[in-house]
Amino acid sequence: MATTTKDLPKNGTVAAPPTTGASPTTVSPTAAAPSTITPSIYKEPAPILDRDNPLESMMQRFDRAAEILALEPGIYQYLKTPVKSVIVSIPIQMDDGSVQVFEGYRVVHNDILGPSKGGIRYAPDVNLDEIKALAAWMTWKCAVVDIPFGGAKGGVRCDPRHLTMQQIEKITRRYTANMLDVFGPDRDIPAPDVNTNEQIMAWILDTWSMHMKRTEPGVVTGKPIVLGGSLGRREATGRGVMHSALRALDKLGIKPQSATVAVEGFGNVGSISAELLSNQGAKIIGISDITGAYHNDGGIDVEDAIRYSESHDHLLEGWKGGEKITNEELLTLDCDVLVPAAREDRITKRNAHNIQAKLIVEGANGPTTAGADPILESKGVLVVPDILANAGGVTVSYFEWVQNRMGYHWTLDVVNERLAETMNGAFDRVYATSLKHKVPLRLASYILAIDKVARTLRLRGIYG
Numbered sequence: 001m002a003t004t005t006k007d008l009p010k011n012g013t014v015a016a017p018p019t020t021g022a023s024p025t026t027v028s029p030t031a032a033a034p035s036t037i038t039p040s041i042y043k044e045p046a047p048i049l050d051r052d053n054p055l056e057s058m059m060q061r062f063d064r065a066a067e068i069l070a071l072e073p074g075i076y077q078y079l080k081t082p083v084k085s086v087i088v089s090i091p092i093q094m095d096d097g098s099v100q101v102f103e104g105y106r107v108v109h110n111d112i113l114g115p116s117k118g119g120i121r122y123a124p125d126v127n128l129d130e131i132k133a134l135a136a137w138m139t140w141k142c143a144v145v146d147i148p149f150g151g152a153k154g155g156v157r158c159d160p161r162h163l164t165m166q167q168i169e170k171i172t173r174r175y176t177a178n179m180l181d182v183f184g185p186d187r188d189i190p191a192p193d194v195n196t197n198e199q200i201m202a203w204i205l206d207t208w209s210m211h212m213k214r215t216e217p218g219v220v221t222g223k224p225i226v227l228g229g230s231l232g233r234r235e236a237t238g239r240g241v242m243h244s245a246l247r248a249l250d251k252l253g254i255k256p257q258s259a260t261v262a263v264e265g266f267g268n269v270g271s272i273s274a275e276l277l278s279n280q281g282a283k284i285i286g287i288s289d290i291t292g293a294y295h296n297d298g299g300i301d302v303e304d305a306i307r308y309s310e311s312h313d314h315l316l317e318g319w320k321g322g323e324k325i326t327n328e329e330l331l332t333l334d335c336d337v338l339v340p341a342a343r344e345d346r347i348t349k350r351n352a353h354n355i356q357a358k359l360i361v362e363g364a365n366g367p368t369t370a371g372a373d374p375i376l377e378s379k380g381v382l383v384v385p386d387i388l389a390n391a392g393g394v395t396v397s398y399f400e401w402v403q404n405r406m407g408y409h410w411t412l413d414v415v416n417e418r419l420a421e422t423m424n425g426a427f428d429r430v431y432a433t434s435l436k437h438k439v440p441l442r443l444a445s446y447i448l449a450i451d452k453v454a455r456t457l458r459l460r461g462i463y464g
């Protein structure tokens with residue numbers, strides 16, 4: 001029996017159904033050419049208007065930072081524009097002999113600081129516009145934590161829920177073969193993202209290596225340990241969230257042992273953040289996942305919740321360790337720290353007024369909209385932004401690449417120690433920038449990142 005994606009280890013959420021056209025083209029190899037074939041022609045999606053959108057939010061923040069830095073118009077244009085956008089078609093022979101053509105993208109936003117780095121997502125609504133914005137996001141994230149990488153992102157427009165593992169492997173290998181000139185350990189290094197995982201990274205590594213006639217583990221990160229993956233990678237984002245939270249609590253004069261914490265989302269980032277903060281003595285009073293939220297003022301037994309979720313298809317539904325509340329109520333619980341670690345657009349101008357936490361540490365990408373920023377600021381809530389707080393993942397990806405380049409494995413202690421150093425150093429630099437410019441940490445992160453890339457660009461000069 002064919003293995004389906006249900007058997008894939010959980011890694012990211014399955015995206016919503018497509019919102020724009022471009023379904024794959026299906027052609028029977030034996031049939032005469034059908035009179036009407038839905039063309040798989042790339043169409044630039046309309047710009048996203050009038051709705052809270054994490055990518056729009058990012059560009060608004062980019063513009064504010066550029067204004068404060070008084071970026072020259074030429075540099076501003078350069079940094080807004082991706083250096084490379086590639087669209088490829090991926091024809092796959094399906095099990096019944098028919099051929100489906102999928103569309104794949106890779107955008108390198110910037111490679112001024114080093115090879116570009118960024119995940120690959122498989123989802124029915126992936127489009128070039130989204131990939132461009134996410135690639136830019138990666139540029140700023142790498143610059144904030146001071147790792148020598150630029151930013152990139154890739155994706156294939158497909159619905160993995162309706163594909164077998166064999167079909168996903170074919171898509172992955174053909175996508176990689178089409179991207180041979182883009183990918184490379186010194187050029188552009190993919191990693192897992194929504195609906196892609198270690199196995200998919202292993203296929204990319206293998207395909208690239210077969211064509212190059214040498215095994216090159218450094219061409220991807222987030223791969224299985226046995227193929228050169230790094231110890232500590234799985235926990236890295238949650239661990240980075242913990243470091244950011246501890247640093248920020250210190251600034252607020254709150255001891256971790258007296259801090260109360262609510263965590264939204266109980267997947268990779270949320271559950272590990274909750275576990276590690278609890279290990280630091282903080283009291284976790286609320287957790288949630290897609291099925292609902294749980295509140296316990298006496299303190300949630302995080303390990304019990306993790307065990308329950310692991311044995312219930314990664315869901316908390318039916319867990320008895322707390323009083324059931326709504327997901328919306330979890331966000332506004334009376335607590336010191338709120339860790340949104342589920343998805344984007346959760347704290348908006350509609351609910352920001354009701355947030356009671358003193359500190360928000362953004363485990364997810366884009367959980368707070370630009371509209372919510374000034375409200376939180378006026379309430380005096382300290383927000384550690386996503387591009388800093390959740391950069392632990394890309395930091396350990398960088399460590400994985402360094403180990404591959406050295407041909408050497410670090411111990412878990414070495415990985416964790418260096419991660420702590422990187423996260424704490426980044427937090428301190430962002431905090432100092434925030435004091436210098438009298439701006440919130442989010443804007444300070446963008447100022448720091450954009451300034452670093454812009455200074456490097458000025459030194460290298462414009463070739464042309």
Ligand code: NAD
Nearest residue numbers: 012013237265266267268269289290342343364365390393
């Ligand atoms: P995951 O799929 O493992 O977990 C997501 C969790 O959020 C699940 O528990 C899901 O049930 C829950 N959830 C979804 N919608 C919810 C809602 N409306 N209310 C409450 N809970 C909800 O994903 P993850 O890897 O933990 O990633 C979470 C976020 O962190 C994403 O925004 C991701 O982009 C970001 N992120 C992840 C990493 C990483 O290394 N995994 C790195 C950087 C950023």
